[in-house]
Amino acid sequence: MYNRVIEYIKELYGNPDFVGLHEPRFVGNEKKYLNECVDSTFVSSVGKFVDRFEQMVEEYTGCAKAVACVNGTNALHLALVLSDVKAGDEVITQPLTFIATANAISYCGAEPVFLDVDRDTLGLSPKALKEFLSTKTEKKEGHVYNKISGRKIKAVVPMHTFGHAVRMDELKAICDEYGLALIEDAAESLGSFYKGQHTGTIGEIGVLSFNGNKTITTGGGGMLLFRDIETGLHAKHLTTQAKVPHRWEFVHDEIGYNYRMPNLNAALGCAQMENLPMFLEKKKDLAEKYSYFFGAAGIQFLQQPEHSDSNYWLNAVILGNAEERDKFLTQTNNNGVMTRPIWRLMNRLPMFSHCQTDNLENAIWLEERVVNIPSSVRL
Template identity: 50%
Template structure:
């Protein structure tokens, strides 16, 4: 039933067994930059590679400021802390996301609230967000308060799922109507564009990830993106243990985080940034080829939303039902292909079962049907 799909995947990655879901593409340039960093002895939290990497991210995403962090989860936690998320607050997210989105909220002592997604882009649905707010909150002296929990609803943290941009104009309008911050979890969305603009310009800030399975990698790593100078300065200060500048004294003016990206990781990232456009072009070409391969297969390829350009970080198909999904996963495994279902929906995890939530019918349906396909950039990119 899936022979044509399996043969197509194996042709794209002939040297791999098993074929990975998403692996990094590393070559001689990465080795060169890492060797230079080692020779410099600046391998920890200071060094020239960090500043150059941050500047490269700014140029790629059209942001004024980038603050590199040890991972994407740390970037989320740092951004949420600076946005006033604390033990007396709630943040609205979708249940169809990686667990780090919710974990970062809990690390702040706050509570996630789950609102449903839309099937077109697998991101939080603006209409369902607005309906949940209408049904559950009241605005008291400019503060959005949950009538059930009596906690402040500080923000909506939208997720650009698999690199597909959410409907940012509509989400921003809803958030502004209720006095809620709009924040962006772009862990998977480096290079994705919404109406011609790189994602990350609608929310107060956006977090991205450079984990080993992302479109480019620093090994571990992440970043916060912002266009606000004062905010970026505070983020850098708080993420650097809140250390106060002084020629010799070591002092700190508040409780900070040790979240800075090591220079050796930034060196790897600098090399990866030089490959980024070639990687992005190859991944978009792979998505087009998947779409052609799947025509008439009975599987629905997940396309980029209208007026958007996705980085197609992970390609995905929708099966007819869960039975077909499980059959595809089983047969793919037998062919040594790393196919994966969507994440376990967050409200089904033991630590989040008691969280407030709206009707999640679309998320439930998508989770039962979706399968991610191998999506690594292909080896020829190293020669580009």
């Protein structure tokens, strides 16, 4: 059966010897804008393309303010800093995520708490969050404290896995009830919408990634999305070392970060944004083809969950068990089709093995079964 899967995927991509998991596509003004950037000599953190890229993302997502960063991980870190997450605090997130989510929490000196996901979204479960907060926490002096660790809980960070939106309205209602900041790790979900609203614009702050394997890329890069313009302007100030604007003096008024996206990367991003609608259309067409093929083959293909208009960044199949998963991975990768398992659960990694969790029933089930398959835009 897996031989037919390999043949089909290679046919979709024109029968190459090797099919990558997610390759970038440069079919527009990328070279033109890069040349303009080089000719201008403004190749670092100052230049017209940075501002233009931010404006394009604002217009597309509907956020009030977008702030470009060097990568998605430091965008996550800054989102936590802006949410007043400090050393000794706790942040609730999911164990089924890319490690940047947990690492950014650690950069603040805070501890992650890993709660279960839903099987259909692969993202943080509102039911698990509500159960944890109602049974394992208490409110004191206007703050939420973990009754087991004694630490203050400051924020909740769900992740829109593979571009499939989590149940944001339910999570937001719970966070509002408990006074917790809601930060969306939307690194994988540019072009995804939940109930008509772009992911990353529902919580207080959202974070995008433009790594080389994302739907659009700036080589490396990230973006902060804000519902509040003033907070966005403060974030932009912090990304440039908190330098007070002046023609020649170097005065800094708070602890800042060297997180500003270079103009070169933004030039690439502007060209990529121009083709985003086409990329998304072709990715959805690929997902439809996969859905039909795997359905006929008796293999479960991961569909977008209810209320999610997903970008299908990385397509995935759900196999019967860990043994089937490993056979699928071995046979495809041995025959020129790149596939990969979903991430190792964060609490299984040595640096996070001490962190508090719930039973993680769904996360464990998914870890044993989910495999990503080639998802590059077909041209």
